Amino acid sequence: MSWLSALALLCVLSFFSVEASIHQYAGERFGPKGNAFVVHGGSEGIYSSIAARNETDSPSNGDSFIRFEKVTFRRTKDSVNFTSGLVHAIIFEVEDRETIGGSAYGGQRAVCCTGDLAKLGVCTEGEVIHHPSSKNPSWPHVFGVSFNIDEEVVTLPSNSIQITKTGMYNLYFIHCDVRLKDVAVEGKTIWKNPAGYLPGRMAPLMNFYGFMSFAFILLGIFWFSQYARYWKEVLPLQNCITFVITLGMFEMAFWYFEYVGFNKTGIRPMGITLWAVTFGTVKRTVARLILLMVSMGYGVVRPTLGGLTSKVIMLGATFFLASEILELVENVGAVSDLSGKARLFFVLPVAMLDAFFILWIFTSLSATLNKLQARRMLVKLDIYRKFTNALAVAVIVSVGWICYELYFKSNDVYNEKWQDAWIIPAFWQVLSFSLLCVICALWAPSQNSMRYAYSDDGSEEFDKDDTNLTLIKPSSLPSNDARAAPETRPLQGNNGVTNGDLEEDKTE
Structure with missing residues (x-):
């Protein structure tokens, strides 16, 4: 694999990374990439502190920077009998990726200077090839240290690099000395935006979850006020909706406080993250089960699910387990450590279960609508038709958004559109909230709630020919x-x- 192909792969994987703005290195070993040995030190979108001050004219905005603190390289005791070449730290903005590496006579691009390139006088053999950026001659930043004979550990000088241009920045530790194949990197780097330590592509989500928390509070006020007024008329289905609203309020609040804590410290608060992930997974599972039960007519046109209860519970439990694992991997673990196939292994089960939910829901809705029409239950039929239309619109919009998401990611290999990436996860939250609002409007507690409930008189029996x-x-x-x-x-x-x-x- 050429250096650029490897770099593209690393950038794609780093899009899914959820590492903190304080990047810790605990003995990561260099791996071969092309003709170099590489460790990916981090990749984040950073806003320029100058641009932030110009937009707000507020002196409270801090500087944005990448700081190296006690970053050391360690080699084994068996390989200390020589003086090594440089071990480089390279920081570049994604638009300047072509300034790293080069090729001789139109051959394969290499990151380490080869003999042919050295003969051309463009680099020093055995060192990393880099050229000044045409837009900013002081970039990329390349510096490093070398091992002296009998030296087991070397330390990069403490360095703080100011960010004066908004962009996606990448850090790589690279060396070209094959004798240092067992060298490892330790220490940490700190990445900071003007408003805090929250990575740039995640920063808008903090305000978004604050807005969603407020939206859930408004929905909760409406629903719980109706619930309190007509609590004697409440149906089992409305109790389930109440549970989903409560879960949503907790989920949005936990995500907001998780991002606030992350922004202040640079490290994700593990406990809050776990709670946010779990509340979100439970909410999505219960919401899907409610949609399925409503489609089957539970509590409205049939008293129980009958023999389907165990199948519904099994589907819900399987979806919860698959979703919980996926969310933990994406939000707690470092996804950049997973290959594309490994992540696909976690995504596919959730996607297949979602497809099964949709198929079962619409199949059940079709049967329920036919029965309601045959029995001339016009009030319930009208509600179910509105529910079906809303659900159909949600599915169509979801499919369209998935196509857009695939297009967005396929055309943003190097994360150059990182400032808009937050819209993708935010959309799914807005869509699910909108569908929940529709359900709340259709089945809100009222003095007429009981006319939507199942009745055991002859007009409600679907299995008898009347x-x-x-x-x-x-x-x-x-x-x-x-x-x-x-x-x-x-x-x-x-x-x-x-x-x-x-x-x-x-x-x-």
């Missing part, structure tokens, strides 16, 4: 007690007599 009713007329019986054939008459609809109003004819 289109005709057989009536035996005693007057038709002959005197010799022989039984005559029964006489039938059709059952009248809402404009005539109902099941409860039918009376047997009196004997003549």
